[in-house]
Amino acid sequence: MQYLLMIHGDESAMQQARKEDMQGMLAAYNSYTQAMKDAGVHRAGERLHPSSNATVVRASNGKTSVLNGPYAEIKEQLGGYYVIEAADLDAAIGWAARCPGAQFGAIEVRPIWPM
Amino acid sequence: MTEAREAASRTATRVARESYGKLVAFLAAPGRDVPGAEDALSEAFASALENWPTRGVPDNPEGWLVVAARRRMLDFARRRRGAEAASDALAMIGEELDDAAASEGPIPDRRLALMFACAHPAIDEAIRAPLMLQTILGLDAAAIASAFLVSPAAMGQRLARAKAKIKLAGIPFRIPETDELAERLGAVLEAIYAAFAHGWAEAFADDPRGRNLAEEAVWLGRVVVALSPEEPEALGLLALMLYADSRRAARRDSSGSYVPLSEQNPALWSEVAIAEAEAALRIAGAKRRPGRFQLEAAIQSAHAARRQTGVTDWPSIAALYETLFALTGSPVVAVNRAVAVANAHGAAAGLRLLESAGAAGRLEGYQSFWAARADLQARVGDAGAVDSYRRAIGLESDAATRAFLLRRLSAMEAETSNKSKF
Numbered sequence: 001m002q003y004l005l006m007i008h009g010d011e012s013a014m015q016q017a018r019k020e021d022m023q024g025m026l027a028a029y030n031s032y033t034q035a036m037k038d039a040g041v042h043r044a045g046e047r048l049h050p051s052s053n054a055t056v057v058r059a060s061n062g063k064t065s066v067l068n069g070p071y072a073e074i075k076e077q078l079g080g081y082y083v084i085e086a087a088d089l090d091a092a093i094g095w096a097a098r099c100p101g102a103q104f105g106a107i108e109v110r111p112i113w114p115m
Numbered sequence: 116m117t118e119a120r121e122a123a124s125r126t127a128t129r130v131a132r133e134s135y136g137k138l139v140a141f142l143a144a145p146g147r148d149v150p151g152a153e154d155a156l157s158e159a160f161a162s163a164l165e166n167w168p169t170r171g172v173p174d175n176p177e178g179w180l181v182v183a184a185r186r187r188m189l190d191f192a193r194r195r196r197g198a199e200a201a202s203d204a205l206a207m208i209g210e211e212l213d214d215a216a217a218s219e220g221p222i223p224d225r226r227l228a229l230m231f232a233c234a235h236p237a238i239d240e241a242i243r244a245p246l247m248l249q250t251i252l253g254l255d256a257a258a259i260a261s262a263f264l265v266s267p268a269a270m271g272q273r274l275a276r277a278k279a280k281i282k283l284a285g286i287p288f289r290i291p292e293t294d295e296l297a298e299r300l301g302a303v304l305e306a307i308y309a310a311f312a313h314g315w316a317e318a319f320a321d322d323p324r325g326r327n328l329a330e331e332a333v334w335l336g337r338v339v340v341a342l343s344p345e346e347p348e349a350l351g352l353l354a355l356m357l358y359a360d361s362r363r364a365a366r367r368d369s370s371g372s373y374v375p376l377s378e379q380n381p382a383l384w385s386e387v388a389i390a391e392a393e394a395a396l397r398i399a400g401a402k403r404r405p406g407r408f409q410l411e412a413a414i415q416s417a418h419a420a421r422r423q424t425g426v427t428d429w430p431s432i433a434a435l436y437e438t439l440f441a442l443t444g445s446p447v448v449a450v451n452r453a454v455a456v457a458n459a460h461g462a463a464a465g466l467r468l469l470e471s472a473g474a475a476g477r478l479e480g481y482q483s484f485w486a487a488r489a490d491l492q493a494r495v496g497d498a499g500a501v502d503s504y505r506r507a508i509g510l511e512s513d514a515a516t517r518a519f520l521l522r523r524l525s526a527m528e529a530e531t532s533n534k535s536k537f
Contacts, residue, residue, distance in 0.1 A: 090289070
């Protein structure tokens, strides 16, 4: 099965982080991504720019609206994601628990709907 | 013909009782498809009742039902072919079922794996016990709903959602690895105990179905013990439920009124149930891995000892509650500890403990807190008991217990008015 791991975290804390902490975090993410690749579970994964760069688009009732900012103003924003191939939810939870972001924020694990 | 029909129906009923969960677990495991397995199995049972009277009951009824149910599952999958994932899973079921049918041996018992799926941390805690009662024992939503105080429709919806999550989120049918086994088994045992507690509350209601959730929970407890005999907490839970069950006949007097444990006649306790509980607790204790359920069972064992000694060893019970409270920090345990301390070392000491447990405010809506408070206040001559009795009565859902508390309240009121007169 495929799962989407959504990495939610406090953006302002990230932006205020010291440079060496930030470097440590990036190194941790590199190792984590590599471990997923070595295990053959990694399908995709990207880091996102902060939600201040987000735009929300709707096209309801024939009218398109474009709004500045993220979909929801919440403290912990989506900061990145992985798509993994895992045997079952326990395996996916195992990978989510190893994500460096889990230490500071929350990882939402969602099964991908096969088309 | 009628005889054949009766024999077929008897066999089907027996197999349903003994093998239902095993067959659901076996059919559902490969595709994690619980609703599919349940539907197919109920159709298989229906066709058994049609076929067996004329063709005779098969030598291996379980195997017959599995083959029939599997045919239904394949038919159903063919009808909605296109979903690749489904056909992969079905191919797996097919292979496994062929093996099982070919060998004509016993169906592998995956009920424990199914229970771990039902009590998975991704499943809402409140639905775990109903889910087990339905998938392992085949109880319908309506039978479960009333014990859990929700409408049958709402219970049906919640069960359906949980089963959908098992399939869609990929919750595995597996016994967890050693490092997380204790915690996950704890969730399974908690769910069984919740089923027992909910059933216990209505253990005296006349159930037209003749099935009571407390008995069903004991059955689930036996299944867990049989499938994981090395787990002391599983034995502890079984012992705990059996001790409670042993007092069933003593909990009501001849007029149906509630009798508190301290006033029960031990001669009415079931010797058979107590002996079985004692044996389970002894085996658990020998494993030297104490836990919450073993401690609770040990407390009940101490109560049961009154059968031989004629007195209750409150100091030992208070000490056991102390240990249990240190382990769980549960406010419910805090109430029971206070009562035990009151009986061992005086009502005033117990009341002090109870007040400090209630100070956190978590017990405002907890009936047993107010009942215990009322009793201890009455024992130290505190007029606040009247108010506490009223709170306890307002929170009680069982009519017999409510009547008992009302009697206590009026006795208390009579006593205070007498005192003011003289």
